[in-house]
Amino acid sequence: MRWWRADLHLHSALSPCGSLELSPRRIVAEARRAGLDLIAVCDHNAAENGRYVRRLAAGEPAVLMGMEIQAAEEVEVLAYFADEESALELQAELHAALPDVPCPPELFGDQVVVDEGGEIVRRVDRLLLSPVAWPLAEVVRRAELRGGWAVPAHVDRVPGGLLGTLGLFPEGPWPQAVEIAPWTPLEAARARWPELRDRAILRGSDAHYPSEIGRAWTDFYLAEPTLEEVRAAVRGQGGRTLRPSPEAKEER
Amino acid sequence: MKLARIVAELGLENLAAGDLTREVTGGYCSDLLSDVLAHVAPGELWITHQRHLNVVAVAKLRDVAGVIFAQGNRPGHDVVSRAAAEGVNLFLSERSAFEIAGRLYRLLRP
Numbered sequence A: 001m002r003w004w005r006a007d008l009h010l011h012s013a014l015s016p017c018g019s020l021e022l023s024p025r026r027i028v029a030e031a032r033r034a035g036l037d038l039i040a041v042c043d044h045n046a047a048e049n050g051r052y053v054r055r056l057a058a059g060e061p062a063v064l065m066g067m068e069i070q071a072a073e074e075v076e077v078l079a080y081f082a083d084e085e086s087a088l089e090l091q092a093e094l095h096a097a098l099p100d101v102p103c104p105p106e107l108f109g110d111q112v113v114v115d116e117g118g119e120i121v122r123r124v125d126r127l128l129l130s131p132v133a134w135p136l137a138e139v140v141r142r143a144e145l146r147g148g149w150a151v152p153a154h155v156d157r158v159p160g161g162l163l164g165t166l167g168l169f170p171e172g173p174w175p176q177a178v179e180i181a182p183w184t185p186l187e188a189a190r191a192r193w194p195e196l197r198d199r200a201i202l203r204g205s206d207a208h209y210p211s212e213i214g215r216a217w218t219d220f221y222l223a224e225p226t227l228e229e230v231r232a233a234v235r236g237q238g239g240r241t242l243r244p245s246p247e248a249k250e251e252r
Numbered sequence B: 001m002k003l004a005r006i007v008a009e010l011g012l013e014n015l016a017a018g019d020l021t022r023e024v025t026g027g028y029c030s031d032l033l034s035d036v037l038a039h040v041a042p043g044e045l046w047i048t049h050q051r052h053l054n055v056v057a058v059a060k061l062r063d064v065a066g067v068i069f070a071q072g073n074r075p076g077h078d079v080v081s082r083a084a085a086e087g088v089n090l091f092l093s094e095r096s097a098f099e100i101a102g103r104l105y106r107l108l109r110p
Helices: A024-033 A048-057 A084-096 A136-145 A162-166 A186-192 A227-235 B003-010 B033-039 B054-062 B077-086 B097-108
Strands: A002-010 A038-041 A062-070 A076-081 A112-114 A120-123 A149-152 A177-180 A200-203 A218-222 A241-244 B013-016 B026-029 B044-048 B066-069 B090-092
Touching: A002 A062, A002 A076, A024 A038, A024 A048, A038 A048, A048 A062, A048 A084, A048 A112, A062 A084, A076 A084, A076 A136, A076 A227, A084 A136, A136 A149, A149 A177, A149 A227, A162 B033, A200 A241, A218 A227, A227 A241, B003 B097, B013 B077, B026 B097, B033 B054, B044 B097, B054 B066, B054 B077, B077 B090
Parallel strands: A002 A038, A038 A062, A177 A200, B026 B044, B044 B066, B066 B090
Antiparallel strands: A002 A218, A062 A076, A076 A149, A112 A120, A218 A241, B013 B090
8 A cells, every 4th residue: 555646626628617728638747747646527517528537647647537516505516436437427417407507608618528639529508517406415315326425525615615505514424524625724624613523534626727736635545546445545444544735825 | 573473574484483472683694504603693584595404403503583485495394394393483485585685674674
């Protein structure tokens, strides 16, 4: 086992708010520059570009399939998958549950699927930056049903964070792990939200621009950089563990 | 002003209400529960579009006089039955939050 550096929350050109420069090629290049061993591309309610990033990276870095789902409560949840098929099936369900609101690029930005060679595969017309018609519990249930792992994104943040929006965690064991915003000091988060103390805390860059990739990360002590191993680290199994990076300097 | 009078004047649908004799001291509008936790005062009526179960927990914790779901945003059965069990007053209005707040303000600060 060894330490692997992971950024499990970055966006691509498929997010309207993400830079059009974030093609699979650029993402892989920036991830290597930042010394990342494992990444996940989590676009708003979409997983499709992860497939091309994964093909291009060919294991350097390893790539989990992922997406950032916006629940009806306007709380954002990261959903991770080991395989492409499950992620893309959930994406299809999500798109059917999105409001029929168009995405004028001049207002919200472009939503493009880009392949390994930088060619535009398709444009997504419906605005991805909208809450789906499912409440939070349903989002978690649907992700888990397909073998996915659901982690509330930047829990402390307003807008979009579970604690920022809903004030406290839902009853029950979920979530075992949470992500905090790139710029929140760990101790400040634990002081503000005591319920974070008995949960694994991850940090991701939430990069929307190339230079932001790697500004925050999580180190995992694992046998190999896979979703299964990451989840074992959250449970603390067999000596596996994790530690979030220090907070990023810049604040948006 | 007593809650019962406000419910009648605003034409609120009663979803779960144990104690309509409560004194209402004011109102607060927000859909962010963290913001409500930080700023709502006990005895105020909370007007919101948020329908998550945590609304009941926050309302109980802050001892609000009641929650008004605006714009016909009807909460699920889990929310209503939890509120009934916790003694949290829940109401529904088809009116917008703006209209509810405006009418409530006129009643409380004539």
